[in-house]
Amino acid sequence: MSFLSSMNISASALTAERLRLDIIAENVSNVDTTRTENGEPYRRKLVVFEAKGGGSFQNSLNDAIRQRDTSGKVLRGDSTPGVRVSAIIEDNSALKTVYNPEHPDADVNGYVQMPNVDMLQETIDSMSATRSYQANITVLNAVKLMAQKALDIGR
Incomplete structure (x- = not known):
């Protein structure tokens, strides 16, 4: 060498x-990005x-x-x-689910998909x-x- x-x-x-x-x-x-260009939460x-x-x-x-x-x-x-x-x-691991009904990206049950970071x-x-x-x-x-x-x- x-x-x-x-x-x-x-x-x-x-x-x-x-x-x-x-x-x-x-x-x-x-870490808090719930919506990217493709409409989904950020993935690690x-x-x-x-x-x-x-x-x-x-x-x-x-x-x-x-x-x-x-x-x-x-x-x-x-x-x-x-x-x-x-x-x-x-990283294809599961996204975190957080209850926050006031968040603009919350689903009908009030849960928000958060990044897996x-x-x-x-x-x-x-x-x-x-x-x-x-x-x-x-x-x-x-x-x-x-x-x-x-x-x-x-x-």
């Missing part, structure tokens, strides 16, 4: 976690991550073999590992994304420090 490859892996994770935090913020801001959104650059070990091995010529030199290295967002999906779950997800973001910044700083030390050795 090359020096820049290590940085690319962490950078891809930082980008993915940033998007995850943006989606969490969107969920929190729509989730971010789905996937590995990029091969997936399984067998795929990675096959890619590495294809990228080398007979002398063992790397021909090209475009399958940088890392993480990416494969999809942003809606749970503030505790969003807080936990936010903390998890923040910790992952911090861990990847720590990795970037460690790689940077190793590069600086390597340059100092070369002087």
Whole structure:
């Protein structure tokens, strides 16, 4: 694994976690949205991550073999590992039902369908994304420090 490859892996994770935090913020801001463009209550959104650059070990091995010529030199290295967002999906769990007959979106019985956003779950997800973001910044700083030390050795 090359020096820049290590940085690319962490950078891809930082980008993915940033998007995850943006989606969490969107969920929190729509916690009381009872009507969206399609006329239904807001549904919580989730971010789905996937590995990029091969997936399984067998795929990675096959890619590495294809990228080398007979002398063992790397021909090209475009399958940088890392993480990416494969999809942003809606949570299909049940909506919350609240009795509020004065609400404009209440049904004939006075119940309102509220979004399936749970503030505790969003807080936990936010903390998890923040910790992952911090861990990847720590990795970037460690790689940077190793590069600086390597340059100092070369002087």
